[in-house]
Amino acid sequence: MKGKGKFLTLFALLVYFFLIIPLIIITGAAFGTDEFLKFPPRGFSLKWLANIFKVEMFVRTFKISLEIAVLGTVLALLVGIPAAYGLSRYDFVGKNFLQGFFLSPVLVPGIVFGFSLLNFLVIKYEMPVYTSLLVGHTVIIMPYIIRVISSSLENFDYSIEEAAISLGASKLKTFFVIVLPNIASGVIAAFILAFINSFNNVPVSIFLTGPGISTLPIQMMSYVEYYFDPTIAALSVVLMAMTIILMFIIEKTLGLSYFTK
Amino acid sequence: MALLSLKDISVAYGKNVVLKNLNLDVEKGELVSLLGPSGCGKTTTLRLIGGFVEAKNGRFVFNGKDYTKIPVHKRNFGFVFQNYALFPHLTVFDNVAFGLKQRNIPKNEIKKRVMEILETVGLKDYADRSPRELSGGQKQRVALARALVIQPDLLLLDEPLSNLDAKLRVKMRLEIRKIQQEYNITAIYVTHDQEECFSISDRVAVMNNGVIEQLDTPQKIYNLPRTEFVANFVGFENFIELELEAKKIDGGFYKLKNSQRFKVTHFNGREDERYVKGAIRPEEIDILNEGGEKETNTLKGIIGISTFLGKHYQYVVETEVGRLLVNGSAHKRYVKGERVTLYFPEDKIVLV
Amino acid sequence: MKKNVYVYLLLLPGLIILLLFLAVPLFSTVFRTFQGDEGLTLTKYIAFFKDSYDRGVYIRTLKLALLTTLIAVILGFPTSYYISRVSRRVRGLYIIFAVFPLLTSPVVRSFSWMVILGKNGIINSTLLKLNLIEEPLRLLYNEFSIVIGLVYLFLPLMIMSLVGVMENIDEDLIEAAESLGATRREVFARVIFPLSIPGLIVGSVLVFTGSITAYTTPQLLGGSNTTVLATLIYQNAMSLFDWDSASVVATIMILTTVFVTFLINKLSSRLNA
Numbered sequence: 014m015k016g017k018g019k020f021l022t023l024f025a026l027l028v029y030f031f032l033i034i035p036l037i038i039i040t041g042a043a044f045g046t047d048e049f050l051k052f053p054p055r056g057f058s059l060k061w062l063a064n065i066f067k068v069e070m071f072v073r074t075f076k077i078s079l080e081i082a083v084l085g086t087v088l089a090l091l092v093g094i095p096a097a098y099g100l101s102r103y104d105f106v107g108k109n110f111l112q113g114f115f116l117s118p119v120l121v122p123g124i125v126f127g128f129s130l131l132n133f134l135v136i137k138y139e140m141p142v143y144t145s146l147l148v149g150h151t152v153i154i155m156p157y158i159i160r161v162i163s164s165s166l167e168n169f170d171y172s173i174e175e176a177a178i179s180l181g182a183s184k185l186k187t188f189f190v191i192v193l194p195n196i197a198s199g200v201i202a203a204f205i206l207a208f209i210n211s212f213n214n215v216p217v218s219i220f221l222t223g224p225g226i227s228t229l230p231i232q233m234m235s236y237v238e239y240y241f242d243p244t245i246a247a248l249s250v251v252l253m254a255m256t257i258i259l260m261f262i263i264e265k266t267l268g269l270s271y272f273t274k
Numbered sequence: 275m276a277l278l279s280l281k282d283i284s285v286a287y288g289k290n291v292v293l294k295n296l297n298l299d300v301e302k303g304e305l306v307s308l309l310g311p312s313g314c315g316k317t318t319t320l321r322l323i324g325g326f327v328e329a330k331n332g333r334f335v336f337n338g339k340d341y342t343k344i345p346v347h348k349r350n351f352g353f354v355f356q357n358y359a360l361f362p363h364l365t366v367f368d369n370v371a372f373g374l375k376q377r378n379i380p381k382n383e384i385k386k387r388v389m390e391i392l393e394t395v396g397l398k399d400y401a402d403r404s405p406r407e408l409s410g411g412q413k414q415r416v417a418l419a420r421a422l423v424i425q426p427d428l429l430l431l432d433e434p435l436s437n438l439d440a441k442l443r444v445k446m447r448l449e450i451r452k453i454q455q456e457y458n459i460t461a462i463y464v465t466h467d468q469e470e471c472f473s474i475s476d477r478v479a480v481m482n483n484g485v486i487e488q489l490d491t492p493q494k495i496y497n498l499p500r501t502e503f504v505a506n507f508v509g510f511e512n513f514i515e516l517e518l519e520a521k522k523i524d525g526g527f528y529k530l531k532n533s534q535r536f537k538v539t540h541f542n543g544r545e546d547e548r549y550v551k552g553a554i555r556p557e558e559i560d561i562l563n564e565g566g567e568k569e570t571n572t573l574k575g576i577i578g579i580s581t582f583l584g585k586h587y588q589y590v591v592e593t594e595v596g597r598l599l600v601n602g603s604a605h606k607r608y609v610k611g612e613r614v615t616l617y618f619p620e621d622k623i624v625l626v
Numbered sequence: 627m628k629k630n631v632y633v634y635l636l637l638l639p640g641l642i643i644l645l646l647f648l649a650v651p652l653f654s655t656v657f658r659t660f661q662g663d664e665g666l667t668l669t670k671y672i673a674f675f676k677d678s679y680d681r682g683v684y685i686r687t688l689k690l691a692l693l694t695t696l697i698a699v700i701l702g703f704p705t706s707y708y709i710s711r712v713s714r715r716v717r718g719l720y721i722i723f724a725v726f727p728l729l730t731s732p733v734v735r736s737f738s739w740m741v742i743l744g745k746n747g748i749i750n751s752t753l754l755k756l757n758l759i760e761e762p763l764r765l766l767y768n769e770f771s772i773v774i775g776l777v778y779l780f781l782p783l784m785i786m787s788l789v790g791v792m793e794n795i796d797e798d799l800i801e802a803a804e805s806l807g808a809t810r811r812e813v814f815a816r817v818i819f820p821l822s823i824p825g826l827i828v829g830s831v832l833v834f835t836g837s838i839t840a841y842t843t844p845q846l847l848g849g850s851n852t853t854v855l856a857t858l859i860y861q862n863a864m865s866l867f868d869w870d871s872a873s874v875v876a877t878i879m880i881l882t883t884v885f886v887t888f889l890i891n892k893l894s895s896r897l898n899a
Contacts, residue, residue: 099636122839373806
């Protein structure tokens, strides 16, 4: 291999040290015995991990985050798959504009979008906070669905679909029996990516909290403002473990090289 | 003394040995081709000379100096890549000027030399184009101009024509040869195309499994291959095992497995070997009609499968010494099962 | 591709959701900022930029975003070049370790720097133990910690954008330049850098706009006198219940990101011409 000197190798390793070490520190801090966050930790205990489940707000907001992420992703898939199919299969007036429109939520600053939802839906039209939170998340994850499904449809050979129709299958049936199974891994990957983005979201959710309604990241943020014990570190470890599992699924379905495209 | 010599060069990627104690001498002004099937080590040899591949052992001497450890950018060799490797962000002019700028040549001199070489390759009017706007043949010319303009001590070409269509290939190889002779540049040319290789080269090195099997003029390679591999590679498809019986001034007498006798005119340097193989092309074997038997150099056989190749029919003929490929006239077709006698002209058999 | 009117039916449900819950709410936010007692007016914007506190927040936001982008380029460029030139398998490994932080919650990622930079954090406790300092340094809740947090947040994005472009630079081009006499440094300056510009543009736009709009990191790692646009929107809306001001800041944020994206793209097309 040419073009990589010792200096460059060292530089890259240092940068990666910078990227990884904070996450390692947080993991270490989660298993200490001290009352305060410390690294390197003294002793080894699982009490902070257990403590997560004692903080009632964490358990409840975890459930809400999970609910919102799953429901929002399912909703976005339901409207996103037909849209992605229409956008990549057909040619029509305004196609480029609509393609851009479907991807536009990713360009809108989350904090602005969250504020607008609060302003417009919750205050002006008195929509329940939970519903607003759900539609807000549905909107922000739409671009991920459209992009991933579109890219797996790009690799789909539409002559297979035509073959099915020529053999007497209806268009709708063809979609479910022929198209969908062939883009299944794309759908799974889209689901995971959308799920992660919804689950981790802060700027939209921060405005859409109400009595008894909040998401886990928001709850974590307000927790660290008042407490500085290793419970948050332990919770971080749980979330990272979840990320690793989801990443594994993405690698198996979409391939992680997707992120460099 | 040779301008370039590779001495006992070995190259290995891990356990995979690509070149084994390879030796090669190239004289000044020569165009030498490296010919062989894919994976034979020809490209590795070229890249080693270019400085892109390091030798595990052995030495590379150029113009009396040891070049083994000289880095690529100090070698002053022009390299023409298979996929052209034009810089996509630079115009044709800047692509060609790239090497001159590295050499701190004054601007007006650069301009003069670039335009001169572009004129030579017939692309004077394309100086301001981007490589994207060029056809394959034009890209090839730019790549050639870029390698020539630095007045290289050696020109290295890695299958430069393999991405062009057949007609353009013939045209470009004539041009490359013309320019190479005009500028009197020593060149090494890698290809897997025999015709291209024979038409362009002063000498050809046929490579197989990381060694050079034969280094000779195209005529010698084609007519007098020295090894079974080379013979096979240039179209000798029949090999008959022979045992020496007697040496005469005008050739040798050999015994076949079935005790038939063959006379062979040229020893091809193997007059002292008792066991040899006689190689012969399918089109050099004659099919004789019943009754046309001769004393020596014949074999009886039975016609098997036949295929029509346009100019002639090709037959698989079963004989007592094995299966042979024989070409026959397109006017007459022998049928399967027919008994024939094959005649092997004594001056068409090459000993390997 | 086929022409088909029914395609609009496929798009309709998605369109309705995006119109109703994205376009209309955003429009209403933006529209109210131009509404005055007598028709449309810019008074609220004039007031924003006249106010030295608000102006300070705006300038700070731009400054921190610019600093973050610069550092991300400086750290990301050589790293990405290295990644793009190693073998496919090793590259996969590097990509995994860049994607992992990217998919980890920003709360977790910002929090990890609180552990490192805090009063009892690793840096302070180490320095104290070595007797290099007598009192803990104030490393947290200032602009310094925000920039570190933002670089940490967005560096993987920069690396991904750059690697995506750099891994497509043909090895032959590098060899061609070398064979024409270019040293390693010249190959970098005259071939690799110019060909990496598209990735640099994409990465810079992502990091810069991301830094301007980031909320979590400045909220957790910043202090009371390091307010940025995102935290200002939140304060105006949720602490002061000043919807108009929050809307003005939100609109300014949108306009700034659009303008910056436009500017960087313009700059790049001029660079390429």
